[in-house]
Amino acid sequence: xxxxxxxxxxxxxxxxxxxxxxxxxxxxxxxxxxxxxxxxxxxxxxxxxxxxxxxxxxxxxxxxxxxxxxxxxxxxxxxxxxxxxxxxxxxxxxxxxxxxxxxxxxxxxxxxxxxxxxxxxxxxxxxxxxxxxxxxxxxxxxxxxxxxxxxxxxxxxxxxxxxxxxxxxxxxxxxxxxxxxxxxxxxxxxxxxxxxxxxxxxxxxxxxxxxxxxxxxxxxxxxxxxxxxxxxxxxxxxxxxxxxxxxxxxxxxxxxxxxxxxxxxxxxxxxxxxxxxxxxxxxxxxxxxxxxxxxxxxxxxxxxxxxxxxxxxxxxxxxxxxxxxxxxx
Amino acid sequence: xxxxxxxxxxxxxxxxxxxxxxxxxxxxxxxxxxxxxxxxxxxxxxxxxxxxxxxxxxxxxxxxxxxxxxxxxxxxxxxxxxxxxxxxxxxxxxxxxxxxxxxxxxxxxxxxxxxxxxxxxxxxxxxxxxxxxxxxxxxxxxxxxxxxxxxxxxxxxxxxxxxxxxxxxxxxxxxxxxxxxxxxxxxxxxxxxxxxxxxxxxxxxxxxxxxxxxxxxxxxxxxxxxxxxxxxxxxxxxxxxxxxxxxxxxxxxxxxxxxxxxxxxxxxxxxxxxxxxxxxxxxxxxxxxxxxxxxxxxxxxxxxxxxxxxxxxxxxxxxxxxxxxxxxx
Numbered sequence: 186x187x188x189x190x191x192x193x194x195x196x197x198x199x200x201x202x203x204x205x206x207x208x209x210x211x212x213x214x215x216x217x218x219x220x221x222x223x224x225x226x227x228x229x230x231x232x233x234x235x236x237x238x239x240x241x242x243x244x245x246x247x248x249x250x251x252x253x254x255x256x257x258x259x260x261x262x263x264x265x266x267x268x269x270x271x272x273x274x275x276x277x278x279x280x281x282x283x284x285x286x287x288x289x290x291x292x293x294x295x296x297x298x299x300x301x302x303x304x305x306x307x308x309x310x311x312x313x314x315x316x317x318x319x320x321x322x323x324x325x326x327x328x329x330x331x332x333x334x335x336x337x338x339x340x341x342x343x344x345x346x347x348x349x350x351x352x353x354x355x356x357x358x359x360x361x362x363x364x365x366x367x368x369x370x371x372x373x374x375x376x377x378x379x380x381x382x383x384x385x386x387x388x389x390x391x392x393x394x395x396x397x398x399x400x401x402x403x404x405x406x407x408x409x410x411x412x413x414x415x416x417x418x419x420x421x422x423x424x425x426x427x428x429x430x431x432x433x434x435x436x437x438x439x440x441x442x443x444x445x446x447x448x449x450x451x452x453x454x455x456x457x458x459x460x461x462x463x464x465x466x467x468x469x470x471x472x473x474x475x476x477x478x479x480x481x482x483x484x485x486x487x488x489x490x491x492x493x494x495x496x497x498x499x500x501x502x503x504x505x506x507x508x509x510x511x512x513x514x
Numbered sequence: 515x516x517x518x519x520x521x522x523x524x525x526x527x528x529x530x531x532x533x534x535x536x537x538x539x540x541x542x543x544x545x546x547x548x549x550x551x552x553x554x555x556x557x558x559x560x561x562x563x564x565x566x567x568x569x570x571x572x573x574x575x576x577x578x579x580x581x582x583x584x585x586x587x588x589x590x591x592x593x594x595x596x597x598x599x600x601x602x603x604x605x606x607x608x609x610x611x612x613x614x615x616x617x618x619x620x621x622x623x624x625x626x627x628x629x630x631x632x633x634x635x636x637x638x639x640x641x642x643x644x645x646x647x648x649x650x651x652x653x654x655x656x657x658x659x660x661x662x663x664x665x666x667x668x669x670x671x672x673x674x675x676x677x678x679x680x681x682x683x684x685x686x687x688x689x690x691x692x693x694x695x696x697x698x699x700x701x702x703x704x705x706x707x708x709x710x711x712x713x714x715x716x717x718x719x720x721x722x723x724x725x726x727x728x729x730x731x732x733x734x735x736x737x738x739x740x741x742x743x744x745x746x747x748x749x750x751x752x753x754x755x756x757x758x759x760x761x762x763x764x765x766x767x768x769x770x771x772x773x774x775x776x777x778x779x780x781x782x783x784x785x786x787x788x789x790x791x792x793x794x795x796x797x798x799x800x801x802x803x804x805x806x807x808x809x810x811x812x813x814x815x816x817x818x819x820x821x822x823x824x825x826x827x828x829x830x831x832x833x834x835x836x837x838x839x840x841x842x843x
Contacts, residue, residue, distance in 0.1 A: 303752070310733035312745040313752045345705075345744065361748070362740040366704055374703045375695055376674075404639035408731065408774025410739045411691040415674065416641040419690070423632070423642045445737025 192503050194253050195493035198261035200225050205242045212494040212506030218242050224260050235267040239291050247293045254502040256493050258299040258321035272303035276355040279324050283499035319347045324495045325488030332457050339459045342470045348447040362443040380421040386429040394430030398437025399476050440473045459483040521832050523582050524822035527590035529554050534571045541823040541835030547571050553589050564596040568620050576622045583831035585822050587628040587650035601632035605684040608653050612828035628825050648676045653824045654817030661786050668788045671799045677776040691772040709750040715758035723759030727766020728805050769802045788812040
């Protein structure tokens with residue numbers, strides 16, 4: 186049990202998992218629980234399912250510290266979530282998130298749910314873009330890294346990677362790239378996956394496959410991806426690439442396309458670039474950025490707890506954390 | 515039963531279907547059977563399965579006309595087929611296909627199987643490309659359309675679309691685009707499909723969605739696809755596009771990328787462009803080509819029987835068909 190008294194329960198509640206954090210007055214994590222059900226895997230449907238999952242994860246904390254405020258971010262606030270918290274528009278910061286938050290009643294608690302963020306279409310063929318959960322990670326990154334509080338570019342790799350522009354602590358624009366989901370569906374459900382063994386490749390083979398995928402991506406012009414993807418089959422069929430390396434080749438090809446588009450505008454000198462997320466995936470992106478000659482990125486881990494604490498403070502549920510210091514992720 | 519005496523049984527045997535054609539001396543189809551099992555759906559595995567499927571489709575023809583020669587093209591000649599017929603390299607024509615053909619013994623017949631074609635890597639980041647089955651369709655297109663016998667560009671849309679350069683009746687190079695398979699796996703297995711109703715859209719809505727997908731594809735630079743795909747979600751989530759139109763939007767986006775890459779080199783004036791394949795899909799591609807300002811293509815239907823007849827003639831199994839005339843597909 187924690188030494189300091191907790192002041193907040195913070196929930197990072199996405200499609201596939203629920204992580205709960207018991208937090209102290211300095212914004213520190215006193216205890217955490219991982220592996221609760223995501224919103225697509227609730228024990229029962231509807232509000233009862235959300236309440237049951239919440240109580241299973243946090244009931245003991247609330248029993249010991251009754252009346253703790255609770256905040257939540259992620260897909261729990263989507264149309265398929267506990268209660269929908271409609272998107273706020275760019276530019277967005279913790280203030281606008283807090284003003285548009287919605288609350289639900291749970292056994293022994295009131296839970297304040299953060300909205301997602303919408304980027305309006307720009308240009309004739311522009312389309313809107315949306316995020317839900319990443320805005321909390323971005324707020325955490327801003328809390329932990331003062332270097333990002335001017336102009337900054339953040340990349341949050343994953344199923345739906347986000348490339349985000351920050352200006353003076355606000356989200357001013359972003360683009361989603363379906364890189365992770367493309368990799369998953371192509372590996373599991375397309376003809377490309379049939380040539381790929383389940384076991385991971387030896388490191389040298391994996392690195393060579395990844396690098397070749399990056400190079401092929403970089404060599405292509407507009408529209409090249411549907412053609413280049415077939416290389417993950419033809420290189421295997423012809424024996425030009427060992428089958429063990431094909432999955433890493435596909436990964437490099439897809440991440441390479443994401444980087445081509447994301448870096449198209451360039452990163453102005455002096456504007457820091459940050460990678461936020463799971464360490465292994467961030468290292469993979471850092472290697473790809475280096476191969477593309479991009480500036481070396483800051484590497485941040487899981488910034489969601491710090492972001493949820495900031496959201497609670499912006500909503501007046503806790504006092505702001507001690508003036509931020511540069512904290513290693 | 516046919517009036518003329520048959521001289522050949524021709525099999526178009528792919529992954530998902532077996533089509534058998536009973537053909538006369540002029541290269542005409544006297545009778546045909548559709549719906550036999552593709553090589554991934556045989557009644558039993560291995561050579562016995564191939565033989566059983568062949569006998570079920572063609573046994574009655576062979577009983578009435580014993581000793582008819584039999585030819586086959588498509589995935590039946592792949593490593594997962596009845597017997598592997600290794601790829602021949604570009605430039606390839608019916609002569610090189612016939613020289614590299616392999617034979618299998620079936621009940622009451624000897625079956626000559628056509629090889630596929632390999633295009634070697636070109637350039638520093640070039641990768642090899644392969645086709646198997648399309649070379650037969652191309653041979654049929656050349657037999658039916660003398661206009662293609664100089665320089666020509668052929669597009670064979672499908673699961674794995676092929677863009678092929680022909681010179682003097684030979685396949686000199688080609689590129690595969692995984693457009694159809696991308697559409698299928700994204701619709702069936704990705705988050706994008708969840709917003710798409712099963713029922714087809716009303717024609718005007720479908721056309722508008724398709725056109726917007728084409729325009730978005732055309733507006734993008736290198737690497738744009740993983741980002742642009744997310745528009746099929748964000749346009750639906752925000753209500754900017756009716757959900758009924760999203761599948762056609764995705765189709766337009768993917769076909770647009772294929773066209774961007776395929777047309778990148780341009781089609782020289784006077785070089786005919788042809789679409790070969792299923793009529794509905796060819797009309798969709800013709801509409802996309804028009805939107806991209808490409809020359810109007812010739813539209814050819816199923817040219818596989820004519821190609822298989824030409825393959826049999828090149829192998830000396832039948833006399834060449836009467837000097838080719840311009841025959842409507």
